[in-house]
Amino acid sequence: MNALGSLVLVSALAGLGFAGGQVAGLRPLFGMIIPYAAFLTFLLGVSYRILVWMRSPVPFRIPTTCGQQKSLPWITPSRLENPSSTLGVIGRMALEIGLFRSLFRNTRAELREGPRLAYGEAGLLWLGALLFHWSFLFIVLRHLRFFLEPVPGVVNALAGLDNFFQIGAPSLYVTDVLLAGALGYLLLRRLVNPQVRYISLFADYFALFLLLGIAVSGILMRYVVRIDTVAAKHLALGLVTFSPVVPEEVGPLFFVHLFLLSVLAAYFPFSKLMHMGGAFLSPTRNLANNSRMKRHVNPWNYGVPVHTYEEWEDEFRDKIKAAGLPLEKE
Amino acid sequence: MSDRGLIVGGLVLFLGLVTLPVWYNVAAGRTAKPPELTLPTQAKSCVAPVEYMRASHMDLLMTWRDDVVRQGERTFVGLDGKTYAKSLTGTCMACHVNRAEFCDRCHDYAAVTPTCWECHLESRQVQRTAR
């Protein structure tokens, strides 16, 4: 139900984008105003969310330690899994964010009934997630060719790397295939794996369908229903140089792509997609396990009622005395 | 230890990165201008409509290549009813004589690097005209 609802919603949004590209009067709205508004929402929204997180302090050191602590000099500490220094924390975070270290912990070679060595579904999740995120980053960077003039060599080099196989014209980008494949897998997994289906919310499917919509419309424009690339760049460049134009040559499919992207940008700060920023802030990962070495201050530490020694001694004085234990006051 | 500086710094870095195109183009003093092409003077129409050629000329060229190399079919009937030879250098570049001022302007603008010139040579005549 959640899946179907999100699919319908994303389809409707795509249709809206298409209509926006068809109707002459709406083109400035969909080609200039909405993208600006969405991007602004993205910037402000992300900043707001990060600042809200920042406002809540981290009162206690609560890293999840995944290896040997640094204690006695002759015991080798696990510097990355249980870092005690800032450098170690940086290493741990780099592994987490670049390679999804913790998710990888799921995978293991195992003997499933019989001698067949197989990797579990969990390994696929790690691979799918990793491919999706890296492909997405690659594609975003590649898209800089639409926003920068002249196009820097780095962007060209990235694209060159990406169309390594040089299939067809325009040549096939590997990341396009990987992204679509990974997204498809992540969606399929939500639908097929009963555990994950049970925990999936409307928002989970919505994000996936939205990303798929953007990917599919982009792939269509590049490989199937060609669009005037020069005009597309003209529009994109217009947006980032604050001299927006909507060239006539830009077709409705491009508007689908642009509108879904705008929706994504505007939706991003208010959704679970903020895990992008959150991953950096997680106190179980980004703190050094040095809480006995260094004192850490809780900014809201407040006094609490305690049962003092004096009260305790007063209450049990006779018994303490009878047991022959020392007293503060006789 | 307060991590506010670190977080704000990270956020500013992130905002800077995602708005990079704005700064880049501001620094370059750029506005959105599409490339200006030197259009042929002698011919009035192309083998296919302009809109089609703009978006899909690579499809046409790839089809031509396959037809010529694999099927040996060398003639193409254009939209205007005329017959053309399926030839990049012979047909296309007969009108669009200057690669640098026609092909490359758009390709550079859109950061596209077609592989045409890895095999095809610009004919001497074309090069001469360009000069």
Next chain:
Amino acid sequence: MAEEAPKPEELAQIDYRPPGRDWREPAVELRKGTFCYSAAPKHLEYLGLPNPRPWQPFEADWKLPADWKQTILQGMKERLDRFRSFRLFMDICVRCGACADKCHFYIGSGDPKNMPVLRAELMRSVYRRYFTAAGRLLGPLAGGRELTPDVVKEWFYYFYQCTECRRCSVFCPFGIDTAEVTMMGRELLNLVGCNINWILEPVANSYRTGNHLGIQPHAFKDSLDFAVDELAEMTGIRVEAPINRKGAEILYVIPSAETFGTPHYYTLLGSLLLFHAIGLDYTFSAYASEGGNFGLFTSHEMMKRLNAKIYAEARRLGVKWILGGECGHMWRVVHQYMDTMNGPADFLEEPVSPITATRFEHARSTKMVHICEFTADLIRHQKLRLDPARNDHWTATFHDSCNPARSMGLIEEPRFILRSVCSRFHEMPENTIKERTFCCGSGSGLGTDENFEMRMRGGFPRANAVRHVRDKFGVNLVACVCAIDKATLPPLLEYWVPGMNVAGVHELVGNALVVEGEKERTTDLRGESLKPKEERAHE
């Protein structure tokens, strides 16, 4: 689950599968054996906690205070503002499901709401409804859910069905720690007086007398005296067990269960013998006679209230530093909270082993050292004479307790000790030890007998791994460094792996330790007879 039995003709085709409804409809059937009883009002009153009243979870009316909803929402807001962990963990879960099968309760019970992600979603759905713009506007469509008394009941059921073991957080790509969510959940439940007796009675006792069972100073002394007598019988050596002695170098804080329960008691014997052998200048305290801290299972505030005694007593007695005994969650509190809550301990000195002169630099701020760190250092510097053959009746494995493993990283120290004091030691499978260790199923204050079935379910994954090493290596002893383990692993293993024993690491140290002037040992510290020395030598 239905209480009536199905008719005979239905038996063959009955489908027990519950209707596939949305998890957001709160529905808890409190079946006896799977939940804990409520806290007695007198404990709440003594501690000054809200809404003391007689009630039980299985009753329809939980007698919540009139403004319960506002209290909970207000409490949530405060905690969102105070704990970045809480706010972040409410926001960033992507429901990837990586944690789903990591929870021992899920593995053992099969209840989907025991998947860590769903346990947290019970709270998140309320968070979204009341604290996010989308949730306020769109409600269920944005994954939000109304806070109703049924939701409170569900929280109670599932947040007291999580042992805060942090295993899920090891596998989460964002490090989301269900223990943090559970801790907040329990704090909120405490605000409206929904708490369990098995936690609050020890808390109240600990607050008043200094230890969980409410043992008063003279009885505490009796226990230690008894231990000294028994040790004298077994070893011929009369050790000292000083209490509240001012001017001692070290304050030794133990989980109080070592003074009244078995097999904890044998660990106490082992450490008494060890301290005698090395001539340690130390003292117990009858005021701070509990290292365990059930406040951790109640609220951060209560944790602080109970923990304050340790530093206060160290200051009063004028010791140089503090040594801590074998206890799991006590070490979570000491390692991750104590200095921040009740420090700075600037009246103490950086811990230095008086025997080996090793500086425990990793504890230079908190000034408290784990006894395994201390002993491992002694053994490494060959300050102990050990006869591992005295543990030859044991084939041991080591169960990592959740808190030392995942909130501290105490992994190699106890293993080093075990390998030194017993000759037969085997690890359980890799994905069930160290940071991936399985909980005993009874941590975080759930080790009560009314909750027995749930504990057996939760501990099954652990027991299963123990059974594996029993069958493969003939393991007959599970060593551990946690008082809750020592209390709850014996019944767990008795049910799943009969014949298995449980011991503290320092019980085995005490067995192997050759102390000057001792008589020939004929028994281990449990009083069970050892094979004569000659026989052992010939093996």
Next chain:
Amino acid sequence: MTGAGVGSAPLTGALAAGKDAIVRAWLARTLEAYPERTARFLAQEGDPFRNPVGQTLKEALPALFDELLGAMDAGRLSTLLDGIVRIRAVQDFTPSQATAFVFLLKKVIREQMDLPPHLSPLPLRGAGEGEGAMALAAVEGRIDEMALLAFDLFVRCREQMYWIKADEARRRTSLLERMRERP
């Protein structure tokens, strides 16, 4: 698996030949007692330490089936059944639900062997009419025996829990008790 002792050779042979399919169906039916997502997890997760419940069933059911066609050795049956029932005794099952998995085998066998769901003296392929029915009755009788044994074991597990609980309470304060006993 010699088929020693049960029914006529044709039925035993057919059952032995169909073992894999029967046991698979039996396992699937047994897992249906759990919520859907859990059932899938129990069925699919192959790591015995991640999925001890599913693993126990996967190992015990085929062995029980062998016993059914074989010697029905009481010792082995107890061990196998105990492994399963012990788990179900602490999960949310009533006694009848906890032991119903044994009866499911009857239904599964009839389905897999293309037999009608109710006992009636119909001919079994390759055997005389009455003979086939008797063979089936014999197998089903053995399943009933297993079920009764499972029920006994279930009750024993529940009883065991009570004395473990009592024992636990004693152990918690055992030292105090010993101190009291000492002069």
